[in-house]
Amino acid sequence: MSDQLFDSDRVSAGARWRDSTFMRIVREPMGALGIFLVALVVLGALFADFTGYSPIKLAMRDRFLDPSLAHLLGTDHLGRDLFTRVLHGARIALGVAFIATGISFIGGLVLGMIAGYGPRWLDSLLLLVLDSLRSFPTVMLALALVTLTGPSLSAVVLVVVIANLPSYARVVRAQTMALKATEFVLSARSLGARSWRILAVHIMPNLVGPLVIIVAMDIPVVITIEAGMSFLGLGVRPPTPSWGSILNDGYAFIRESSWPAIAGGLPIIIATLGFTFLGETLRDHLDPRLRQDG
């Protein structure tokens, strides 16, 4: 009897593993490719210190070397190993992506719930401000901001938050308004629950799931904004390696050697494609209702 129980437990554990979201994503070609590319980026960020080169130390004798076993992606105009710089750039890209999306996530959640649950006048006011924030083209906003603050990583994070938070808040607001009219919220209210308790206990848990997917799908956008701003010299300052600044160095010396430009663009392509593929498959499995196409 006990053996049988043990057996059936094990079978169901195996079935659960085969049916887990992770395995379902891996079975899709696009999902598997996405996980593979994202894993490359994450591993690169983890092992950036073990390539045997410094990402910032100059080696003028080794300028513009072509790729070889010693320098997998060649070297740049200051003789620095491009592979090492690309791996260190992964840290910047992932770091900005997680900090900036985290802040926009929390901010969007809070503002959206306030707009959706609060008084009408506050809702209208918040909507107007959010819509106005959305009316700046992202790069224009970045350029205007950085003229005032000077280039820095926090400027990048600020631009990402201003660019993304309004649409998250709008999604949360719409969902909050829908949930506000549901029976379980009405019954909580009739039992005398306070507004903050209804928001935190009854409404928020229903918002977090869909919002996580939407925010995760924006990670490639955030990586693009960071790389783009660093490409324009508005993000990290040299000699800190960011994929955007590596690409910009490569662009500046594009006639001397193609490799720095290729090395700067490649990780951006890998990361944006990887996170996009992963995000698309994840969304299809977790919440098909969010799909914009049939």
Add this chain to the structure above:
Amino acid sequence: MLSYALKRTGLAVVITAISLILLISMIQFIPGDPAAVLLGPLASPAMREAFRQQMGLDQPAIVQILRFFGRVLTGDLGTDVLTNRSVLITVVEQLPYTLALIATSIGWSALLGIPLGCFAAVYRGSLADRIVGVLSVSSIALPAFVVAVYSLLLFSVKLGWFPTIGAGDQGAPLDQLHHLVLPSLAVGLGWVGYLARMVRASMLEVLSENHIRMARAFGLTERTITYQYALKIAIIPTVVILGMGVGNMISSAVFAEIVFARPGVGKLIFDSIATRNYPVVMGAVMITTGFYVLSTLIADLIAAGLDPRVRSAL
């Protein structure tokens, strides 16, 4: 329709006004001294003080915002620090280059993306549909500046097919077109995928509706049904997206103009940051933001003209 148009235009005006206020109040809220950032570390305290007075930064915030607003309403966006000309003229001079780039990019991406989306919807679930799907997603994910640098490297530096810099000689349309190819490739590529996805999605919705089944029952050819019945309806959300896309394209155009050293508003702003020409930066950002609000307004009005249901939404 008229009441919708009036309401929608009113909303656009309010949004433009608020975004201008936000832009100018950024100076107040952002920590740090703009005079120090703009003049660089070598500026003496006296120079910074003079700059603050010249820009009105020593006034209280509310005075600054009101004064600024008054000037914008009269069309005075300030004076170009380098040339002493009006900022408005400096920016408007560069605008045609950017508009040409955006128009070309929208043009070719719509010509390719809309038929691709139709094709994918008609052959739904086929291998071709899946390939179009993956390519669309990939083209949306690729940043414009990577496409710009890679196409510059491949087609200009290595193969020598296209020029690397500038916008071509004035009065030589073919030469100008030749200079537009690579920049508009970079700006428009993501839009091919985006449009294909949008059109596919709305086509699938329309194709499953009753009047399409009716048309089939009457024995109309698939071709007539697809292009004359379904596409007419399915194109409406795409028009709205195209209007919003102009803002996105302004951002991509900044990169394309810088990579290909093309004149244009993006290049102007970028160069003005390097020369610390603060009034030009702010003026150009304001004009492009206004332009973006205007393009979404036009797109919404067109959509409302095409689809009565949109009119009742506001």
